[in-house]
Each structure stands twice: as C-alpha cells, then as structure tokens.
Amino acid sequence: MDYNSIIGHRIAIESLKRAVENGNESHFYIFEGDDGLGKRTIAKVFAKTLLCKEKNNEPCQICSSCRKFDSGNHPDFMEIFPEKGLIKKGVIDQVIRSMAMAPFESEKKVIVIDQAHMMNKEAQNAFLKTLEEPPGYMHIIFITSSAKNLLQTIRSRGQNVKFYPISKEDIVKFLLERDVDMEMANFLSEFTKGSIGKAIRLSESEDFFNTREWVLELIDSLVKGEKWKVFATMDRFTENKDNIQEILEIFLFWFRDLILYKTFQDSDLIINRDKKILLREQSFLDFEKINDIIEKIVKTMEDVQTNVNFQLSIETMLFRIQEEF
Ligand SMILES: [Zn+2]
16 A cells, blocks of 8 residues: 555645655644545555654555554554444543553554544544644544534644545546546546545446446436336335435436537536437437426435435436426
C-alpha cells in the first residue's frame, strides 16, 4: 500500500508529504470529503509513513514497521469503526487509555477514527482533552463525510485536509487501464459522480450490470404499456432492498438522459451512451411526463430511506412510469 495506488488527490497527498519532510506533521488531522473518494486509503498510507523506520515522505515498504503495517498487525496503529452507526464513549475511553502507552515498534503511534462524525456527543467530549494535548508520539486522524456533525471545539483543533471528487477523466483513464471498455468507463465515471471507490466496486460487479439491464428492460416495458410487469417484478425489488438507492439512481439517470436526448439528440452529458437506440425508442414520452416521473423517483428515494412502506412506494413509482401509455 502506497501513494502510487491512489487516483487523484495530488494536493492533499503533497501537503501530507511536505509535512513529513519538514517534520511538522500535525497531531490531529480531520480528513473531510464525500464517501468513496479514498480518504481512508490515504490516511493509512500516511499512517504507514509516520510509522516507517526510514522516516521518508513515503513508506519504504521493507522495514519491519512497513511489513507489520501491511500484514495488519502493527502494534502502534489502531483503526476505529462505528458499530451500528455509532461510536460510543466506551470505545473512546479505551482508545484514550491505549494512547497513554508509549509506542512499541515505531517512534510514533497513529489512530484513525473512521466516520468520526458517528461519535456521539459524549464520545466527542471524552476525546476533547486528549486532542488538546496529545502525547508527543501520538497522531490522530479523523475521517468524515460530515464534519459539520463534529463539535466546533473539536473541529477547531484539527488540521483540515479536504478531499474533492475525482475528475471524470481520471476515473475513465483509471478504468480503461483496468480493462473496462470505453462506454462502460464513461457510464461509471458519470454514474459514480467522482467516487473512485464506487467506480471500482461497480466495475467489478456483475450484479450491478445485470441489475442495470434488468431495470432498463423494465422501464422499456413500462413505458410501452405492459402494466402486468409492475407485479411480476416486485420480488426482485424486495430481494435487492439493500441496493435500492443504487437501483433508483439507475431509474433517475435514465429519465434524465431521456430529457437530454429529446433536447439535443446527442450529447456528451448522456450517461447511458451505450443505450442510445433505447433512448430514441422512448423519446415519444413528452417532457411533462418525464419530469413527472423524475419527481416521483426522487420522492421514492426519500420515502424508502425514511422507511415508508417499501413495496407501496416502489409500486406507486412503477405505476407512475406506466400509466397512460
Ligand atoms: Zn518502512
């Protein structure tokens, strides 16, 4: 694991490297940015660098510290994750106790708190004092997609490192290197909105592409008036309840593309570029109808998140796509 395996984020990485070169690494970092951008990977490479015995701006990969880090049992590295969406005070108390013990293998210790905003208020308050005066050997990295949920008193103590979505060109380039074909690489770069983690996961997921084919076929039969499909297909939605947001995004991007197609015929903004024939076939839908469907899909995305009756929400959406045709 090193910086070379990371796509994008050159500014963040350079600033971390420079801090190490100048010997002014902060004791408390807040890595902030959307999920799936690679914050955790960079935090781990940075941690590995801080622990490495060669003390360069990148891990040497061969010292005992680097090898222990890669094997996942470095005694001076700890990573904390939320459990059931929460990091409780009890866990932070343990972290603080372990921080008081001097490093064992390296000269430093590193603790990464993943999804740090999931610490409740008590946990954050318990951390505060330590963040004011951490032991000299201690480096703490908070990773968060929602820094606004951290207490202001915590935020003001951390050195903020911001992560921005990766450019679509970089994602396409990266996927092409991994033998994803051009049309798919384009589709994934748009669909994942700059999240490299998601792009990699989906590019390797046969399920995702099968699901996309299934959704697009379903939409096609609905807009062409096959009402019975609504009922015939319900089981598959229930089976895929865990991925429902992703499935609804396939719906959403499709109808958004349909508007683009009707307006421009051809456009670089169209995500489903490999399905232009299908877009043409469905372009008989008028703008008002498409906008109505889009509104309904967005509403369904909200509803399924707030646990409104799942089956009813989906069925209502499918009927909205189908009705009057
Ligand atoms: Zn090393």
